[in-house]
Amino acid sequence: xxxxxxxxxxxxxxxxxxxDITRVITPQEPCRPPLARLRGRRAALxxxxxxxxxxxxxxxxxxxxxxxxxxxxxxxxxxxAAAPGAPPGEPHG
Numbered sequence: 001x002x003x004x005x006x007x008x009x010x011x012x013x014x015x016x017x018x019x020d021i022t023r024v025i026t027p028q029e030p031c032r033p034p035l036a037r038l039r040g041r042r043a044a045l046x047x048x049x050x051x052x053x054x055x056x057x058x059x060x061x062x063x064x065x066x067x068x069x070x071x072x073x074x075x076x077x078x079x080x081a082a083a084p085g086a087p088p089g090e091p092h093g
Contacts, residue, residue, distance in 0.1 A: 049073055 049070070056066045 045073055045076070 052061075052066060052069050052073070055061045056063075061069075
């Protein structure tokens, strides 16, 4: 009985080891984006946030537009489709 349990656990360990090695070697497995790309995206969002704060401090945009744009930044989008209440085709800024 002990030999059966030992052989089953050994087989399980070898199967897991083979799976891990295959997962590391093959490029078809989904992987996380590289950290440099994440840092670049984060830096772009922070730069856009600073730019918006500057526009608001110099009173170039109103409070509602500022809040809308900051909300879109919080959701990970750097550009809004349009400012609330802005006519279509008009620049929002």
